[in-house]
Amino acid sequence: MGYLKTTPNKDGFFGNYGGAELPPPLVPHFKEITAAYERLSKSADFIAELRYIRKHFQGRPTPVSYLKNLSDLCGGARIYAKREDLNHTGAHKLNHCMAEGLLAKYMGKTKLMAETGAGQHGVALATAAAYFGLECEIHMGEIDIAKEAPNVTRMKLLGATVVPVGFGGRSLKEAVDSCFQSYVAQADTALFAIGSVVGPHPFPRMVRDFQHVIGVEAREQFLEMTGELPDMVAACVGGGSNAMGLFSGFIDDEDVALYGVEPLGTSSKLGDHAATITYGEDGDIHGFRTIVLKDAEGNPAPVHTVASGLDYPGVGPEHAHLHRTGRVTYTAAGDKEALDAFYKLSRHEGIIPALESAHAVAFAIREAKNNPGKSILLNLSGRGDKDIDYVTETYGFGE
Structure with a gap:
């Protein structure tokens, strides 16, 4: 079997790296996301809809x-x-954002939320939220908001709420921290659409696959x-x-x-x-x-x-x-x-x-x-x- 079929293992480890160390309230929500992804990634309906989106919407x-x-x-x-x-x-960010939006729709979620650094993930997720009729909340460091003003404008035009993050280094790491804090209270209705091959399992695998x-x-x-x-x-x-x-x-x-x-x-x-x-x-x-x-x-x-x-x-x-x-x-x-x-x-x-x-x-x-x-x-x-x-x-x- 090829590398992609065997890596990561069922617990989300790539060799010694990966896994999921979560606060107890989030454990069931990440299990729900994992189960939904395992089911939908094998679903002909999900795959067909994602292929349609990639061809006719993403270009x-x-x-x-x-x-x-x-x-x-x-x-x-x-x-x-x-x-x-x-x-x-x-x-490239829209590749996984449209897929995460589709996943949220199939899971019955009403909101997408995420961190962003350069703003490309934020714009892509706001785009997906608009496409699927979902709410959107984007956390972004104040330094990056100043550097990437055009993308902040785009997110707002697309209907997203942009949350400025002003603590610590006021950049990407702090945006992730802030978004996780906000997500804990909304996990029943929202999907935290992590913006890269990082975060707890299943996101490193899921984003790679998308x-x-x-x-x-x-x-x-x-x-x-x-x-x-x-x-x-x-x-x-x-x-x-x-x-x-x-x-x-x-x-x-x-x-x-x-x-x-x-x-x-x-x-x-x-x-x-x-x-x-x-x-x-x-x-x-x-x-x-x-x-x-x-x-x-x-x-x-x-x-x-x-x-x-x-x-x-x-x-x-x-x-x-x-x-x-x-x-x-x-x-x-x-x-x-x-x-x-x-x-x-x-x-x-x-x-x-x-x-x-x-x-x-x-x-x-x-x-x-x-x-x-x-x-x-x-x-x-x-x-x-x-x-x-x-x-x-x-x-x-x-x-």
Whole structure:
């Protein structure tokens, strides 16, 4: 049997990572979600409705684009991009949000709620809530609200209630904390639609499975375009949903090298980056076991990255497992490198990427010259409309 059929185990563990450490009041609710997912993921009606939504509402499949100009500029490897920026709402997030909305509908829930960092998950969930006629509550750190104002406006236009989070670092970790606190009192009627391959079981598996469509499409498209599989596959990793979506299409292809690109921020000093796998250690966060960046007291450390969607001191448990087994190589790109990639892709390919995705572009630019004759497929997980005001006001228009 293939990797995806056997991992995680029935308790939600990817090797030593994952599981569900929940406050007692939430245990029955997560069991209900697990049972519903197990039942519906095998349901022909659920699958048919989700496929209809993906084709006729989301606009899937998204294409793979050959980045000829960027490849010529870099020299060496040929660079390709899976264009999740062309998915409706501008990022990969809608893949699992529409599925979570459909799951909520089948479960009889009346509300969707979640955290968001860059706002893409919030926009996608607000979109799903509007589509299915559900209420929506989004928790977002005050720092990210200021950075990602266009997405805040979009969420409100779509009918969501945006809850500003003003404690601690006022960013993604605190948004998760705040949303969990709010969810406890609403769990009978609401579904906490976690925004990545993080959180207690079943979410790391469930979100990966809903994002698997990226890898399935990309594998088929790349074969059709080139007659072979890519040599290298890369994606940015914060929580890691876009990466697991792409990686899952190639996980059993031993000749395809997989790379996760973490945010190195401004330096390797604790508090200046969010490169969890690169600098973290085993620990627990938000109800699951994974690799965590910790401060001197052993608590989740402050983090920084120019990309709000990667601003998390933990990582999906499956990424921790794939790091320990060596199937995926994890590296990092800093703010400066990501911004350079942001400008280069915009100027040379006519594609403005999300700052999160720009970390994967930076990896491809860096590695292309070292891999002549090879191919690199990166996940362009989102478009940069949400980032253009912040980037131009803070850093200008590039060279």
